[in-house]
Structures are given as structure tokens and as C-alpha cells.
Amino acid sequence: MEAPAENFFTPVVPLDFVYNYRVGPYIERYLRGFKDKKILGSKCPGCGKVVVPARMYCGPCNRRMEELVEVSQEGSLENYTIGHVILEKGAIKPAKGPYMLGLINLDGTDSLLLGRVEGVSVAAAKPGLRVKAVWKEELDGDFKDLDHFEPV
Amino acid sequence: MRNVGIIGIGYTPVFVSKRKDVNIAEMISEAVEDCFANTGLGPDDIDAMVFGNMHTFEGVNMPHLWAADYIASLGKPVMRIATGGTTGMSAIHAAYYHIASGLHDVVMVVCFEKQSEGDSQVGLMGIVTPEIMAMLQAGIDISGSSGMGALAGGSAGAISFQASSYLARSGAGIEHIDGMAALERRNAAKNPYAHLKDANATAESVARTALISYPIRFGHICPTSDGATVAILASEEKAAELADGAAWIHGLANCASDASAGNILEGVITDPAEQMPCQLAAKQAFERAGIKDPKKEIDCVEIYNGFAHQTLMFLEKLGMCEVGEAHKLLDAGELEINGRCPVNASGGVVSTNAIGTSAMNRVTECALQILGQAGEHQVEKDVHKALSHGWGGLMQYVTITVLADKPRKG
Numbered sequence: 001m002e003a004p005a006e007n008f009f010t011p012v013v014p015l016d017f018v019y020n021y022r023v024g025p026y027i028e029r030y031l032r033g034f035k036d037k038k039i040l041g042s043k044c045p046g047c048g049k050v051v052v053p054a055r056m057y058c059g060p061c062n063r064r065m066e067e068l069v070e071v072s073q074e075g076s077l078e079n080y081t082i083g084h085v086i087l088e089k090g091a092i093k094p095a096k097g098p099y100m101l102g103l104i105n106l107d108g109t110d111s112l113l114l115g116r117v118e119g120v121s122v123a124a125a126k127p128g129l130r131v132k133a134v135w136k137e138e139l140d141g142d143f144k145d146l147d148h149f150e151p152v
Numbered sequence: 153m154r155n156v157g158i159i160g161i162g163y164t165p166v167f168v169s170k171r172k173d174v175n176i177a178e179m180i181s182e183a184v185e186d187c188f189a190n191t192g193l194g195p196d197d198i199d200a201m202v203f204g205n206m207h208t209f210e211g212v213n214m215p216h217l218w219a220a221d222y223i224a225s226l227g228k229p230v231m232r233i234a235t236g237g238t239t240g241m242s243a244i245h246a247a248y249y250h251i252a253s254g255l256h257d258v259v260m261v262v263c264f265e266k267q268s269e270g271d272s273q274v275g276l277m278g279i280v281t282p283e284i285m286a287m288l289q290a291g292i293d294i295s296g297s298s299g300m301g302a303l304a305g306g307s308a309g310a311i312s313f314q315a316s317s318y319l320a321r322s323g324a325g326i327e328h329i330d331g332m333a334a335l336e337r338r339n340a341a342k343n344p345y346a347h348l349k350d351a352n353a354t355a356e357s358v359a360r361t362a363l364i365s366y367p368i369r370f371g372h373i374c375p376t377s378d379g380a381t382v383a384i385l386a387s388e389e390k391a392a393e394l395a396d397g398a399a400w401i402h403g404l405a406n407c408a409s410d411a412s413a414g415n416i417l418e419g420v421i422t423d424p425a426e427q428m429p430c431q432l433a434a435k436q437a438f439e440r441a442g443i444k445d446p447k448k449e450i451d452c453v454e455i456y457n458g459f460a461h462q463t464l465m466f467l468e469k470l471g472m473c474e475v476g477e478a479h480k481l482l483d484a485g486e487l488e489i490n491g492r493c494p495v496n497a498s499g500g501v502v503s504t505n506a507i508g509t510s511a512m513n514r515v516t517e518c519a520l521q522i523l524g525q526a527g528e529h530q531v532e533k534d535v536h537k538a539l540s541h542g543w544g545g546l547m548q549y550v551t552i553t554v555l556a557d558k559p560r561k562g
Contacts, residue, residue, distance in 0.1 A: 016274075017211060017270075017271065017274055018270075018271055018274075019210065019211040019269055019270050019271075020268070020269050020270075021175070021176075021210075021269055022171075022172060022174065022175045022176075022269060023175055024174050024175030024177075024178045025173060025174065025178070026178075027175070056177070056178050056181065056222065057181065057221045057222050058221070059220060059221025059226040060221075060226060062194070062195040062221075062224045062226075064185075
């Protein structure tokens with residue numbers, strides 16, 4: 001090993017960070033719903049708004065949301081972006097090709113759900129475009145079950 | 153400066169190794185809801201929030217914002233505090249500054265740790281690694297030195313020099329660390345919010361646990377816990393309006409020393425158990441609280457003790473007894489719940505350690521003792537003034553809070 005021109009120390013810290021995030025009972029029920037091809041939101045007893053995915057608190061009302069409701073699988077594309085890279089096990093890698101990610105307002109809900117959008121050209125993508133959920137063939141109760149959205 | 157009192161406390165229902173049933177934000181919300189339920193107050197009563205937990209432990213950056221709606225903080229001023237093991241007490245201090253300054257009247261402090269979701273030792277290494285680099289200044293080869301040998305035991309390895317130095321200078325023996333640990337495990341058995349409980353613990357049963365890094369045994373060491381603590385602090389005027397009683401902050405202080413001091417590499421310090429910041433902070437807090445003789449004026453103590461020898465060591469550093477006297481108080485039974493100087497009636501950090509809450513719980517436990525609300529672990533004597541101590545940072549940072557049953561005069 002060549003001596004460095006200046007005397008400095010370059011520590012290598014071989015840490016393997018492992019975090020096991022618990023999703024909590026709301027997301028657990030949300031994912032269980034996926035097995036039956038259901039999308040569950042939670043409804044605020046204060047303002048009556050429905051948010052997807054289901055979560056525990058309505059922040060603006062400071063109210064606990066106990067009621068889970070099944071929501072529509074159709075909605076409107078509110079916004080979108082085109083991705084060219086993917087994140088795989090924490091590393092950024094090139095995607096197979098450009099893909100569209102949309103923020104979708106499912107009918108009857110008051111929130112936006114992120115999902116991959118297929119079958120829409122950039123020229124055709126515009127706010128208000130009607131889309132519907134497309135499920136994977138084999139359902140595992142995993143986030144990946146809700147595969148993508150496509151035009152109605 | 154205005155008087156500030158603690159008017160409400162909330163805990164998660166349990167402090168345990170793994171809360172598998174809730175996520176981080178949901179767990180924190182349990183303590184928030186408990187505090188609101190205990191006080192009859194709600195989000196509208198809170199002017200500002202202070203939030204605290206250990207950096208890097210769960211791998212969640214900015215948890216105070218990530219959990220915003222779960223701590224009822226939307227639309228409110230909020231700041232996060234992270235000073236290491238002392239975080240929880242620093243958060244209380246920050247809330248004190250908010251109110252004593254006159255800027256806010258009612259401030260909620262939210263602290264948590266959910267250690268089961270991250271790797272605490274990795275988190276500690278993230279903090280300690282920059283400290284190891286300081287060894288270069290002393291010409292120590294960090295890749296193969298005895299310093300690293302100690303670190304291989306994690307924080308227990310790093311603390312072993314402190315413990316052996318304390319034993320050598322105090323005249324106490326390892327059996328006193330065993331006895332102190334046993335006392336706190338027994339106290340923990342009376343506290344529904346404690347983690348490691350053993351109503352039948354004895355010095356002998358602790359002595360049978362494995363030696364980790366001399367003189368520290370497995371039975372001397374804190375667990376890693378999941379849990380959250382919430383407190384509401386208020387000005388004197390607001391406390392009178394909102395609460396039936398309060399534990400009043402009479403004095404507080406914090407102090408740090410050389411980042412490499414107090415543990416592995418001593419720099420210019422030759423006693424790894426010196427803990428000069430503790431002595432200085434305690435002196436300053438007592439001055440602010442108008443306390444002339446803490447031995448006589450302090451009724452109970454909560455000490456931050458990740459390791460059981462620290463209860464004894466810090467009693468001496470805090471001035472609660474003479475140097476070399478703490479283990480004699482232990483032998484005489486004076487540190488017990490019904491003793492003359494009850495210490496860690498809660499079971500201490502050595503029994504429960506959701507780190508973000510650990511230094512905060514020293515304060516909330518003293519507050520419960522003053523309010524007479526500690527339940528089965530309420531100390532026998534009347535508590536008018538209580539001393540809480542936090543320790544952490546890079547093992548050289550200390551926070552002190554002195555609480556009392558009446559607002560401070562003048």
C-alpha cells in the first residue's frame with residue numbers, strides 16, 4: 001500500500017444497518033384487504049373525510065379514526081411523474097424503461113394514493129384522467145398486490 | 153423568570169422489549185392520549201411542543217414531523233431535541249425555557265424510543281464512532297487497541313473502566329453493584345411502567361449472572377425498551393387554571409466536558425469515574441433552587457443509571473452523600489423505598505430504558521413522587537423536594553432538574 005501524501009486516517013466502518021419497521025394495525029388491515037382485492041381507508045368521526053391508506057389519526061381534527069371503510073377502486077389521476085431509475089434494496093438502479101407514477105384520488109376519498117400507471121402516454125396524461133386499480137394475479141397481502149392503475 | 157410546573161404526565165401502557173402491535177407513531181400517540189386523559193386537557197390547550205428521541209436508533213429522521221398528527225402538533229410550534237441519553241431531560245428543559253421566558257404558557261413534551269425496530273448498538277456506534285476518532289489525538293491505534301477491546305462489549309464494555317474506577321476509589325465491591333441492581337429490580341416490580349421486574353431479586357441472584365466486562369455483569373445492565381412518555385408543563389397562572397396540582401421546577405442545569413473524557417480515553421482526566429459535569433451541574437442546579445445542603449433538603453432521587461454501579465457513583469457526585477459513602481447507605485437500607493434517601497423508586501434506567509424517555513422519566517417519576525401519585529412505588533417519606541439526574545451525550549454530559557411541591561419564591 002502506498003503511503004498517502006498527507007498523513008490522514010480513513011476509517012472504514014462496516015456497519016450493517018437493519019431496521020424492522022412495524023407497519024402497525026391500520027396498515028396490517030389495509031394489506032389484509034388486498035388479499036380480497038379491497039382498498040381500505042379510514043373515516044374521521046369529526047370531519048367525515050376518508051383517507052387511504054387507512055391510518056390512526058386525523059391530524060387537522062386531532063381525532064382517532066376507528067372506522068375502516070372500503071373505497072372505490074376507480075379514481076382520477078391528479079398528478080404524475082415519469083421515473084427512469086428504481087430503488088432496489090436501498091440502491092438506485094436504471095429502470096427497464098421509463099415508467100409513470102401517478103397520484104390518484106380514489107372516488108369518495110379525500111387523499112391521494114401513489115401508484116404506477118400503465119397504458120397512458122405522456123401526451124394523454126392529464127389531471128382528471130379516469131383510472132382503475134389492477135391487481136396482481138397471485139395476492140400475498142403485500143403492497144405489491146396493488147400492481148398498477150390503468151385508464152378506465 | 154416565570155415559575156414553571158409539571159401539570160400532567162402520560163406513559164404508554166407498558167414499557168417492554170418489543171411492541172409488535174403498533175408502529176412508532178401509534179405507540180407515541182398512546183402516551184399523548186394517556187396524558188390528555190390524566191389531565192382532562194386536549195390539543196387546544198397546548199401552545200407548543202418539544203419532541204425528543206435518540207438520533208439514528210430507529211433509522212427515522214425527523215420523527216417529530218413524521219408523527220406530527222399522532223402527537224397533536226399540527227399548526228403548532230414544534231422542535232426536536234437530541235442530546236443522547238439525556239434527550240428526555242433536555243426536552244423538559246427546552247419546555248421550561250419556552251415557558252419561563254414568557255413566550256408560551258402551556259408546552260407538551262413528547263419523548264419516545266422503539267428500540268425493537270432498530271439496532272441500538274449500531275445506533276450507539278454511529279454516535280461513538282466519531283469519538284473513537286478522537287483517540288487518534290492520543291496516538292492510539294483504533295484498529296487493534298485495548299480501547300476497541302472494551303468497545304466490543306458495546307456500551308457495557310465502554311462503561312467498565314468507569315465502574316472499576318468507581319470501585320477502586322469508593323471502597324465498594326462488586327457485591328454492592330449486585331445489591332444496587334437487586335434493589336432496583338425489586339422497586340421495578342412495584343412500577344407498572346417498568347420493564348425488567350424481579351420482586352425477589354437479591355445481590356446473590358444478580359451475582360449469578362454472567363460477567364460481561366469486569367466488573368459489569370449482565371444483571372447490572374439496562375434492557376432496551378419500547379415506550380413513550382409525555383408531560384405537560386405550564387406557567388404558574390395557567391397551572392392554577394388547568395390543574396389541581398403541579399411539581400414545580402426550582403432549579404435546572406446541564407454540563408458537558410471534553411468529548412473524550414469520562415470513559416475510554418481520558419484525555420487529561422485520570423479518573424474514568426470523575427464525572428466532573430455531574431458535580432458542576434448539580435452545584436449550579438442546587439444554587440438556582442436555593443438548596444444549601446442536598447443531603448438534608450432532597451427527599452428522593454431519580455438517577456440515570458444504564459448500569460447499576462452508576463446509582464452509587466452518581467449519589468456521591470451529586471452530593472447526596474460523601475465520597476465512599478453510597479455503598480454504606482445501601483448496606484444500611486437507606487436507599488430503599490422506605491429508607492432515608494430513597495433512590496430510583498421507579499426501578500431506574502437499569503430496569504427500563506426506552507432511551508429517549510429515560511432522562512425524562514427521571515423527572516416525571518420525581519413529579520409523581522411530589523404529587524403523591526406514584527402508586528405502589530410511592531416512597532414512604534413525604535416528598536417536598538426531589539432531584540432528577542440525566543446522563544449521556546458521549547458519556548460526559550449531565551442534566552439536572554430539581555422539583556418541589558410549591559412554586560419557587562423570588
